Amino acid sequence: MxxxxxxxxxxxxxxxxxxxxxxxxxxxxxxxxxxxxxxxxxxxxxxxxxxxxxxxxxxxxxxxxxxxxxxxxxxxxxxxxxxxxxxxxxxxxxxxxxxxxxxxxxxxxxxxxxxxxxxxxxxxxxxxxxxxxxxxxxxxDRMWTPKQAASKAVKVGDMFICVPNANKYQVDQTIMISRWATKEWIDQMDMNDFGGESSYIGWKVGDEKRPSDVEIHWERQILAVSGDTLFLDAPLTCAMTTEEAFVQVQTWPGRxxxxxxxxxxxxxxxxxxxxxxxxxxxxxxxxxxxxxxxxxxxxxxxxxxxxxxxxxxxxxxxxxxxxxxxxxxxxxxxxxxxxxxxxxxxxxxxxxxxxxxxxxxxxxxxxxxxxxxxxxxxxxxxxxxxxxxxxxxxxxxxxxxxxxxxxxxxxxQDNMGAGWxxxxxxxxxxxxxxxxxxxxxxxxxxxxxxxxxxxxxxxxxxxxxxxxxxxxxxxxxxxxxxxxxxxxLMPIDTQSASNPPIDKAQRFVAAARRPAMRLVDWIDSLQVKEPLALVAQSKENTQWMKQYGTKKCAKKNTSLMTLNQGILTKDDAILSGRSQGIVWWNGSLKARYLANSSRPHITRWAPGLTGTGFTDDLNEMTDMMKATDHLITNHHYGLWYDRRRDDHERIRRMDGYVWAPFYEQPFARSGQGIAYDGLSKYDLTKWNVWYWNRLKQYADLADEKGLVLYHQHFFQHNIIEAGAHWADSPWRSANNINDMGFPEPVPYAVDKRVYMSEHFYDVSHEGRRAMYRNYIRKSLETFADNGSVIHFISEEYTGPTHFVAFWLDVIAEWEAETGKDAKVALSCTKDVQDAILADENRAKTVDIIDIKYWNPTMTGFNAPPGGVHLAPRQYGRLRSENFNVKAEVKARSMSERMYEVVSDYRQRFPEKAVLLSVGGDTWAALMGGASLCSLPSGLPQAFKEDVVKMRPMENKDVMQIGKVGVGYVCYAPGAKSMTLQLNGDKKKYQACWINPRNGKPVGETFSIKAAS
Known part of the structure; x- marks a missing residue:
């Protein structure tokens, strides 16, 4: 051999x-x-x-x-x-x-x-x-054995590779040969960066946990093994030192x-x-x-x-x-x-x-x-x-x-640092x-x-x-x-025509009387000369039609999440699990990023590529959510579409050479003009059909699998802070063909920061108001028949009351017209939240109160005001005492304080659910009556079903919920014993301690009844 x-x-x-x-x-x-x-x-x-x-x-x-x-x-x-x-x-x-x-x-x-x-x-x-x-x-579903370093260098064109213990390899095995990129090699290539602040797209070395940005993999079959040499079925096309060349046996049953x-x-x-x-x-x-x-x-x-x-x-x-x-x-x-x-x-x-x-x-x-x-x-x-x-x-x-x-x-820099x-x-x-x-x-x-x-x-x-x-x-x-x-191949005449003899010149003249053969025509001629044989319809080749239409799909679980007496439930049980957000703006198709930083996304688009970090397979994504105890995806449109904008520059791009993956926007491009990203301008009256179809597909899967979609209608991050946030926004007047009335050129603060919130939330402009209304209605129409979708006004919303009122009015109008009932969450600063809840008509449209942009303290609340044109993290950089609001507090710990606040809203608005998105003790939130808490995955289903029927109970020693004849749950962080209030319930119960971290029982069960 x-x-x-x-x-x-x-x-x-x-x-x-x-x-x-x-x-x-x-x-x-x-x-x-x-x-x-x-x-x-x-x-x-x-x-x-x-x-x-x-x-x-x-x-x-x-x-x-x-x-x-x-x-x-x-x-x-x-x-x-x-x-x-x-x-x-x-x-x-x-x-x-x-x-x-x-x-x-x-x-x-x-x-x-x-x-x-x-x-x-x-x-x-x-x-x-x-x-x-x-x-x-x-x-x-491919798998590999551990990497083994090559024992000799590889030259370009080699059809073999040398490894220690070559006798462990077998003829016909498929191996993957990898070329690791070393720091020395990247230095030689001068690919660390491309000038300025471009090092983030420069070529990066790999390590045991993360591959290099430029790690090449060849698949080869072993044709023979001799001594320390594996002979391969095709040449290798890049030179490698022994520090760069590695071999693994590959198996791939699903290929x-x-x-x-x-x-x-x-x-x-x-x-x-x-x-x-x-x-x-x-x-x-x-x-x-x-x-x-x-x-x-x-x-x-x-x-x-x-x-x-x-x-x-x-x-x-x-x-x-x-x-x-x-x-x-x-x-x-x-x-x-x-x-x-x-x-x-x-x-x-x-x-x-x-x-x-x-x-x-x-x-x-x-x-x-x-x-x-x-x-x-x-x-x-x-x-x-x-x-x-x-x-x-x-x-x-x-x-x-x-x-x-x-x-x-x-x-x-092209293609996010293609380099050589x-x-x-x-x-x-x-x-x-x-x-x-x-x-x-x-x-x-x-x-x-x-x-x-x-x-x-x-x-x-x-x-x-x-x-x-x-x-x-x-x-x-x-x-x-x-x-x-x-x-x-189409023949090419390569003979000399500079000084031909007379007879050859005449042949050239004759040939010049008609157009030259084009490759497109040559391809057609091949199909005429050598057509593929076709068969006629017959009894034998239509056997498949007997099975067509006979397959029955298994009935899917289509029960919807419902709001029942202020608790969000599905199949008569509480829903619990973790929440995952989407990537706001950064991304890459490079292996190093994909291995460590990519997260699931609904509307990320990487043409031709499927998987996490590319275009997610939503069925696989939702299955993975179930497997990892994730309940919620919090989604909004991307901060910007094009990965070039990840550099946070606010300049107009010189061309449309946008970089994938793309964080899609709700609107279609018009085909007219040039937006700041170099593609055509958006038309805010026409929809990006793929974007909405993807959200709808996720919502349908969420209904089926017991998951939840937080649909953020707007994304405030576009209109405050870095100027780049606004640069490519479809709402910006320079980027659409509609009448939005935003100032151009943009009046950036100190020629760097954007403060467009006052304009954005001003709905007195007729064109702007019409575009917003149309967009809000599209959000509602898309999910009209889904129970798993909760509508929010905006991620990071710290805007004014009047914009929330406008948003709710559009929703109320749509609900009245259609007879549909959207699940609407009020998620904003406390002053705006309380103002809306005090407005009887608009409060009727609110189904859920979300505590996210303010938080309880042991003296009252940390509650920044709405409508002052600052983002949540800008508030966070200011001294928190500026936003302290004094209130009566009976709680002895922050857990009890969380319970106290959730319970207060549940008692005042018993028909509305409460979410505690600000974070904190989720068990305390549950005891107060909150929904969609991130509880341990180990909790038994019967527990989730019984809790739906329970309500908060007075108990000066512990947090307690319960219902006569159903059962009771008590929570006292750090306590070694607790006293239950059974209110004369004569039923004898089997009780157990639960580990709040994993939801599993601790120790043996024991009996308990009133006065015990």
């Missing part, structure tokens, strides 16, 4: 040495130009196979999502054959309307249309949501393989009146958690995000003979990334794209090799090439970009308006045959080199059976 690998490497060098006189065999460190041909389905060792049809889907009218998914699920349930395939689903000719999304979640399943042309199959992604049209994805999408047209509907509409489909096809996948002969139209998006959990993919036309979106970051990979060993060949942003590119740390072979980008709005940090082993082979930059360069984007990468026979091929420290990049303006290192500039394709030359050198595959 070892000799086999030596001969392969040697034949590769011999073949390449024939292609160009100056082709380097290695650099002074022994690094080779990698063999890029190990990309694609089965590493291009096998042709993409034909898979037999097992389910035929006849055309139907209306939404076909469930219809087609049933066929996919049927084939997914079939056994795999010896080649690893279950079968293909063939769609009839015609247009199928897809209101949802399709998913292939099993290995060996192919979704095939009847052609991508006008008379073929079209899947029309309908509606205004962003649901991915087709997702081919397994489960992310899928050999599934595909082919031979169809995918189209998204969109708003024809808005050329930058984003209330429609973003991703046509996403590949995730898979290997040996393919997409071929698919035409894409009008998607906002990507035609094909490959995540970093994917390897060995072929995407070929596809075309993307007329994308519809804003011109900016994370849009129009037409053919994009973050994975490894991906082959993109014979592809055409127009009007994209990054039409062909690699994402962050794409572990090579990856190859783009004969791809063309027309009328692109930005660059193709290496888009984000340190993609290694990238080949652009025969790329043609009309007016496009093809770049392997250092992008500096490509290493050990190759441009071969490429043409573009500008080609940038600089040499990064510690690595190489190469370019042979180039047409266009050039920047960096180029060989054979303004010339063609032979062979036409480096990829296919390398492939033929190691696998002679593939030598004819190059014939599918």
């Amino acid at each position: 070892k000799n086999r690998f030596i001969s392969l490497c040697f034949s590769l060098l011999v073949a390449l040495s024939l292609t160009a006189q100056d082709f380097p065999r290695s650099d002074k460190r022994g690094n080779l130009i990698p063999d890029y041909s190990y990309c694609g389905y089965k590493a291009s060792n096998e042709q993409i196979p034909w898979v037999d049809v097992k389910a035929f889907v006849p055309h139907i009218q209306g939404d076909a999502t469930a219809y087609i998914q049933a066929a996919i699920d049927y084939v997914s349930s079939l056994p795999m054959d010896a080649s690893g395939f279950r079968g293909a689903v063939q769609l009839d000719r015609g247009q199928f309307q897809i209101d949802g999304g399709l998913q292939i979640a099993a290995s060996g399943v192919v979704l095939r249309g009847s052609g991508s042309g006008e008379d073929g199959t079209e899947l029309l992604g309908a509606g205004q949501d962003r649901t991915t049209l087709i997702r081919v994805a397994g489960r992310l 899928i393989a050999q599934s595909a999408v082919e031979n169809m047209r995918l189209t998204s509907t969109y708003d024809n009146e808005n050329p930058k509409d984003e209330n429609h489909r973003w991703m046509a096809i996403v590949l995730d958690n898979g290997e040996d996948l393919w997409v071929r002969r698919v035409q894409f139209r009008h998607f906002a995000g990507s035609a094909v998006f490959v995540t970093d959990h994917v390897r060995r993919v072929t995407v070929e003979d596809c075309q993307s036309f007329a994308p519809v979106s804003e011109i900016g970051g994370s849009r129009r990334y037409t053919f994009h990979t973050m994975g490894g060993q991906c082959l993109f060949q014979r592809l055409y794209a127009e009007q994209g942003f990054h039409d062909f590119g690699t994402g962050r740390l794409a572990a090579g090799p990856n190859a783009f072979v004969q791809c063309q980008a027309d009328w692109s709005h930005h660059m193709s090439g290496a888009i984000d940090a340190w993609a290694t082993g990238l080949l652009f082979d025969g790329f043609n970009g009309e007016g496009v930059l093809l770049s392997f360069g250092n992008r500096g 984007t490509a290493a050990n990468s190759m441009m071969w026979n490429c043409s573009a308006a500008m080609l940038a091929n600089p040499t990064p420290p510690t690595a190489n990049n190469w370019a042979y045959g180039a047409w266009g303006q050039m920047q960096g290192r180029f060989e054979s500039a303004d010339s063609f080199v032979k062979p036409q394709s480096l990829f296919y030359a390398q492939l033929a050198a190691r696998n002679a059976a593939t030598k004819d595959d190059v014939r599918k």
Whole structure:
């Protein structure tokens, strides 16, 4: 086996040495130009196979999502054959309307249309949501053994790695090889920061607890073990010292393989009146958690995000003979990334794209090799090439970009600190308006045959080199059976035309009488010459239809949270658990941040990426909440949309190259003008459909699973404190096309701080009042049928009484019109709260009193006033005695004081629930009658049901609740004994002590009755 690998490497060098006189065999460190041909389905060792049809889907009218998914699920349930395939689903000719999304979640399943042309199959992604049209994805359940350091350094192009105790590894095992980024290497790269205060986006080293921002991972299969050497199935594309290279055995039971999408047209509907509409489909096809996948002969139209998006959990993919036309979106970051990979060993060949942003590119740390072979980008709005940090082993082979930059360069701060984007990468026979091929420290990049303006290192500039394709030359050198595959490339005439003989000149003249062949036409011609075979509908391939519609969904728990005599309950029991907020403004797609700082979020959007820190899977998120004893998600719109604003600058951005992940806003963009973030201005009368759909989906899950959503209508943080808070706000006049009447330019205090609260809370302005009213009603309408949603005026609200009155009036108006009853919480400063509760008419609209922006003290209250234009933390920085309000206090401890305050509100407003969001002793709050307390998860269900029936009782020694015939609960922090008041209850009870920290019984139960 070892000799086999030596001969392969040697034949590769011999073949390449024939292609160009100056082709380097290695650099002074022994690094080779990698063999890029190990990309694609089965590493291009096998042709993409034909898979037999097992389910035929006849055309139907209306939404076909469930219809087609049933066929996919049927084939997914079939056994795999010896080649690893279950079968293909063939769609009839015609247009199928897809209101949802399709998913292939099993290995060996192919979704095939009847052609991508006008008379073929079209899947029309309908509606205004962003649901991915087709997702081919397994489960992310991979595991690794502990890391083991390599025993010898690794050179670029090596197809082996040396480790101690290599005999512990086995042939056919999959290993993950990681390259740790050391401080010394980052210093060499000069990537610690990008000037100014940009160190927070500079490259960071890793440690045992946190990965580096630039840690690369290659997946490789072991082909042989000899001595201390593991021989691999593909080359490594970055040099590593023994301090940087680590090996782990990987298992991944949920990963899928050999599934595909082919031979169809995918189209998204969109708003024809808005050329930058984003209330429609973003991703046509996403590949995730898979290997040996393919997409071929698919035409894409009008998607906002990507035609094909490959995540970093994917390897060995072929995407070929596809075309993307007329994308519809804003011109900016994370849009129009037409053919994009973050994975490894991906082959993109014979592809055409127009009007994209990054039409062909690699994402962050794409572990090579990856190859783009004969791809063309027309009328692109930005660059193709290496888009984000340190993609290694990238080949652009025969790329043609009309007016496009093809770049392997250092992008500096772009993409949140991309810095150096490509290493050990190759441009071969490429043409573009500008080609940038600089040499990064510690690595190489190469370019042979180039047409266009050039920047960096180029060989054979303004010339063609032979062979036409480096990829296919390398492939033929190691696998002679593939030598004819190059014939599918569009031929390029590279003969000399400068001084031709007369007969050749006449041939050139004849050829000039018609337009040159374009790649888009060549792709069409291949499908005509070599069409995929189609089958007719038959009894055998429609067996799946017998099962369609017969599956019954399990009945879900749809009982709603209700307000019952001032207590919030579900299924006749109190609800308890912890509360989680969302991230207000910061975020990153870098591994270091994701491993330590990311939190669940409802309306965070990371196109193509699913999981915590990206776009959360809400079903998984709510399951995790249940598992970790979280009850509440406190949600508001993001402080700003774009991660560039995380720098807290308040300047206007020079372009729309926004950074993901995005904290979405409630409103749609108008397609008109330019907002401060460089995208178009908002239209406050139109909704961001995805934003509201996500909130609605969470609320539905909360109803089902016994969770709660705090829906904050506004977010005061936008209008007070740092100027950046207001810079990108949709409410700001500079950022919308509506009449809001806010002053522009913004009168920042000392040219830095924003005090927009007086303007914002002034509803005398007719346009502003109308926009607020419309928005409040949208919040109410969205959750009209949900019981788990509590409406709050604003996170951090310290505003005036009149704005709360306006808010409540709009709610009362809506409730009267609709007959619906929203759960409305009054959460504000104490003076505003008490003023509203004293207003009989408006108090009727309030269902819940939330103690959050003031707190009890042993002398009364710490109660900052409302409407004085200070934020909660600004109050906190002032001396607390400025806000002390004296009151009669009987309590002997802060726990008793909490009990006293909650109990007081419950007695004065018995029909209203009370929340103690300010923090403190939650057991004391429960005893006072508060709802949604964060109690220990270990409490028995019977306890939660009985407590609903109990009420506070007079007891001078302890805090006590109870009900005759039901039971009693007493709480006395620190006490070793207590006296119960049973009020003549003659029933004999079994009692026990409860640990207040975990809710579990302590010691044996004992009997108790009156006078005992």
